[in-house]
Amino acid sequence: MEHFAVIDLGSNSARMTITKIEEDGSFEVVCQMKEMVRLSEKMGEKKVLQDEAIKRTVDALKKFYKQSREFDQLKMRAVATAATRQAVNQKKFLSRVKEEAGIELEVISGNQEAYYDYLGIINTLPVTNCVVIDTGGGSTELILVQNNRPINLISLPYGAVNLSERFLDKDHISAAALFKLMTSIDKLYNGVWWLRKGHNLPIVALGGSNRTIAKIERRSREILDFENLHGFKMRDDEVYDIFEEVVSKDLKERGAIPGLSRERADIIVGGITPLTALMRFLDSDRLIFSQYGLREGVFYDHFYQLQTSGLLTETPNK
Secondary structure (H helix, E strand, C coil), X not given: CEEEEEEEECCXXXXXXXXXXXXXXXXXXXXXXXXXXXXXXXXXXCCCCCHHHHHHHHHHHHHHHHHHCCCCCEEEEEEECHHHHHCCCHHHHHHHHHHHHCCCEEECCXXXXXXXXXXXXXXXXXXXXXXXXXXXXXXXXXXXEECCEEEEEEEECCCHHHHHHHHCCCCCCCHHHHHHHHHHHHHHHHCCCCHHHHCCCCEEEECHHHHHHHHHHHHHCCCCCCCCCCCCEEEHHHHHHHHHHHHCCCHHHHHCCCCCCHHHCCCHHHHHHHHHHHHHHCCCCEEEECCCCHHHHHHHHHHHHHHHCCCCCCCCCC
């Protein structure tokens, strides 16, 4: 038996999942933690991590480390994504995290991030052919899945936080600003040569901003467990209706939308625009939400290594 902890340090949030793995191949999640750290806040074009954002992040990772010490036979893998990947003061930040929080962060590439997203989805959702989009705070990953395999994947260095800071006013979303944002994303998509191979395929969406769409829809349907959305499906017109509602409101009004957390209200338009634009770009009318992605992908990668090494006797329970 062992406990395997995965920390995912993104541009907007930090999350930790600890899973207990038995020798017979069974496993269960025994701990989950999340902190909104906004690591990429005010990085700007110079891509410098700011002192306040670093402090928030280090404090969150200290909490994670303290909690992880309560589990015996613990192995940990801590990965950092877009904000850390892009930061010019990356080395200094990693040293501080190791010194103050006791955690050694591994900076993974955008392609690695996309692949782990794929592993997390393909092991937990019954999808064969689809396009995956993971919109984070500082990057957006796209994966073309055909016959259960990742045929093409890419990480674009734009996400909810930096798109919002670059194009949008926090309070009122003007038509001109929204047009510039959507035009910029369309140009990005046109530059991904293989993306049109996903024409008419269903889209699988993950990331906090994208999942907010599902939460808003589930709240409107008065589904009691509105946050349990893994595998939840929506039609394109339902997504467009929510997009229209969100962009038409000011900051205070967005924060009052049921299912949309106030702490995400200032970046939600920048966060859901890549998905909305992708549905239009691919003429896709089917959307499936995933609660599982990078952390679960890192877990399955570790799990299969244990199997290959002969340390487990059965296949994973999904």
